[in-house]
Amino acid sequence: MAPVFAHGQLRLYLLSLLNEGPRHGYEIMRDLEQRFNGLYTPSAGTVYPRLAKLEEEGLVSRSDDGRKATYTITAAGRDEVARRQLDLGDLQSDLDRSASQLAEEVRSRVKGEAADLRAELKAAAREARRVARPAGEPMSGRAGSEFERQINELRSSARKLVRSRRTSEAVRAEALRIVREAQQRIDDLS
Template identity: 55%
Template structure:
């Protein structure tokens, strides 16, 4: 599973959050958790050093409100957010893909756990053990493998798509030969799968 934020992306994403409204540290942590569907909740040790660095760079200010420290973006910070709007869009797309991949993985783990639980229950009901599972319906087994194949494809698509979007958003170029090689590899994989299905 790729990391939720690539190197340097969290810093820029913090600026984009503060561009929306001033927040205290815990509010920033909550906002990140909400934006990632609860799949990423950074620690205070991750957030506060980055906020301090943004403050040193003159991109963020902090003020005290009683016992709470409120962080707000400066005009220089807003200028960076505007200048790097495409990068922020790429980060947001990458976040969406990461959340989707994590959710797919959770669903697959739940399916596998349920399958194992059903096998254990069936074995217990028949007086056997889980090491001696009952005969499985071939169509049910095929559906389970189909679901596994779809999860593999979704993971591949999401991972490559996130990498491509992030690369391009950061101003990277794409050599047509890389895409041609990807197309050739996918065509070859498709041919192998079709041949196996015919066999």
């Protein structure tokens, strides 16, 4: 995955967010996630060290509210944001470009995963048709055990894909559509 921020850009982005008003670290992470339409979520290990550095530089101040820390931009931080308005414009353009690249990477990955899943489900449907038996006829022998094996493989593959944290909602929806289509085609055989 391509880097989201170039060198020094996250620092400037954090200052610009805090220039809009005080925020908790978690709120900053959520703002960044929303900025990238959920395609990028910074870790606490990315955000908090940079906030601490900004605090050391006197550009933000931190106040503790129980378990949460609130970060507020200082006058020196506002001065830097004002001086770097041109850089902020460039930063917004760069972030738009980064968001587009992330979206394209996700689209490509989803397209590939969906194509793989479609191929697996089509193969399973072909195999199911190959070993199909007339309704009411008991399954026995090699065909019966092969059918059961294929059904179990399909079930396992589909569940594994859908339960994976790396699987996007688009792929899950496509998997469900394919399973429903396979079910309809099997229903049409009877």
